[in-house]
Amino acid sequence: MHSFTEENYLKAIYKLQETNGEVVATSVLAQVMGVHAPSVTDMLKRIAGKKLVTYQKSKGVKLTERGRQVAVAIIRNHRLWEVFLVDKLGFKWDEVHELAEQLEHIHSEDLTNKLDKFLGFPKADPHGDPIPDANGVLPKSNAVLVSSLKVGEEGTFTGVTDHTPAFLNYLDKTGISLGSCLKVKSIEEFDQTFTLQLKPKREVVVSHKVANSLLVG
Amino acid sequence: MHSFTEENYLKAIYKLQETNGEVVATSVLAQVMGVHAPSVTDMLKRIAGKKLVTYQKSKGVKLTERGRQVAVAIIRNHRLWEVFLVDKLGFKWDEVHELAEQLEHIHSEDLTNKLDKFLGFPKADPHGDPIPDANGVLPKSNAVLVSSLKVGEEGTFTGVTDHTPAFLNYLDKTGISLGSCLKVKSIEEFDQTFTLQLKPKREVVVSHKVANSLLVG
DNA sequence: AAAATAAATTAGATTAACCTAAATATATTA
DNA sequence: TAATATATTTAGGTTAATCTAATTTATTTT
Incomplete structure (x- = not known):
């Protein structure tokens, strides 16, 4: 499968595309990933090789459909685990992000779907962020x-x-x-x-x- | 902290010490870790440098007290997560090992203890293996x-x-x-x-x- | 459009974790 | 104990993910 690091890049690209538009710049990614630009260039080449993004030198990256699916699956995991941590274990909403960052990388559709069911198919995480469904569809919000x-x-x-x-x-x-x-x-x-x-x-x-x-x- | 790999070596050494006696041989570790002997030698040097094991060339390894604590903490996590997966999510007892192998590496005393409480302070995992308490003490069994x-x-x-x-x-x-x-x-x-x-x-x-x-x- | 600035990439190193092949140490057995 | 066999380590190489320094490409400004 993909490494944690690759997945974190995909997630970051996804979020940047959502907010900052179609194409994501190396420097912006370096910023949010907390690494230096050459590391990003390296990684973009690697994940472009895996068909997770389309990348053109000096022109930024976009997720491919496969890349988007991976990113959304991770976001689904993240948000479900946040619900678990708050609703079931009693964490406060400001304490769960870091833990969910780790839990989100455990890949098992079975686990994710059983967790979803256990939590009662929540629609949003403790911060109100929508939880993608099992098909990777995010309810589009009118907020x-x-x-x-x-x-x-x-x-x-x-x-x-x-x-x-x-x-x-x-x-x-x-x-x-x-x-x-x-x-x-x-x-x-x-x-x-x-x-x-x-x-x-x-x-x-x-x-x-x-x-x-x-x-x- | 320690890498997942280092932690897996510590866990393996712990288990081998429990069953096969005090000192663990390179070849045995290589076997259970699914790697070749020189990789083990490399790793033993590394974790010996971190004072997690005592290691003498060609004479095998032992965990230090620190190493033992790390190993037991991971085993505690592993077994608690197994209980969660079976009791709360409805997995069968033969399906949880691989998932728990991943979950066990998420380090947060807070998480572990809240999970423990949520599960009702179980004494054993779904296979009957005893769960170490928060101080790393394993109830010694008379089985x-x-x-x-x-x-x-x-x-x-x-x-x-x-x-x-x-x-x-x-x-x-x-x-x-x-x-x-x-x-x-x-x-x-x-x-x-x-x-x-x-x-x-x-x-x-x-x-x-x-x-x-x-x-x- | 040329010069200056900013962004991105290439080049070359580093570390963790692995590998194979060769060398050395330890253990076994004749 | 010498010879053989087995276990372990050393030497040297690979890949992922990072780094710094230098270079190239793109964008602004004059």
Whole structure:
């Protein structure tokens, strides 16, 4: 099969294609993988040889359909294990990423599907990220960033775009949790600070950075 | 930390020390690790450098206390994951070894202990192998091989020494399962075939090879 | 368009984990 | 004990994944 490292590159390319567009640059990959550019060039040649990506010198990479399938399978594993760690073992949502990074590389369709069933076929992980189904299909979400809402608009908090423990802890402390109903009361002209109305009638003031990391749907 | 490979050597050395005595030979390790002897010599030098084993040229290896701790921690992980796979996910006892071989290398005391708790602090894995506690202490067992019993002696089937799917399937088919009460009805002089009385009043005839792979306690 | 800057690649090393072939050490047996 | 056989190690090579330094390619800026 593929090495952990190869799989991590595929995952990174997948995520970069999702957010930054079709083609991924060597330097960007080097950045997110925490390695230097020549290492990326090496790896791209290797995985291009395995038909997992299409790669043209100095022009960036794209996943092939096979590469996409591998990446999505790993993401499915990752998110299912996160659900397991939180729902069954009692980890907090800011503690599970690193462990899931390891668990995700254990390849067994049987294991993945049994885990899925054991967890009750969850649709999203503890951070609200959608879990691909057994065929690698991701439910496409209609979630939008709170930062894109206008005054008076509202939605249910369904996910985050920042997965750092620091941010997740901030949300815990502030009492903003998945499923909360958020309504934009006002937006400060000067610095785009948002005042949000939470569930019953609490109000919280959050920076634009925060509003830009919260998804509602 | 240590690489998966290093950990697998430590585990192998641990198991060989348990069964074959104090010191482990290069060739035996090569055999069980499925590699050639010079690879073992290489690795022994490496892990000796890390103080995980004591190694003297051409005289074999022993685990240090540190090495033993690492090995036992991995065995604890392995057996806990096996319990999880069988009890929670519904795998059969002959299907879990390979998966547990992968899961065992995920190091997190927190994960291990939460898993242990989730599983109800099991004392043994699905094959009856004892699970080391959080301090690396293995309950020392008083189990004996059925092959060592005399006619008329009996015991509760508590474990196997052969973990191959082939053998485990044979037991399933024959109806010998963990917890069964086994009594030796007779032993054939000629080839040491055992006739065993099972639970209510069934009788099964098993070869010496089988009697030598069943533990009762 | 030429020059300057930035990005990407090539060249050449390193480390872990393996290999084969050759050499040495240990154990066995005549 | 000498001769043979077996076990182990050394020597030298390979691949995956990384690195640094140097070079080449692409993009900006003047």
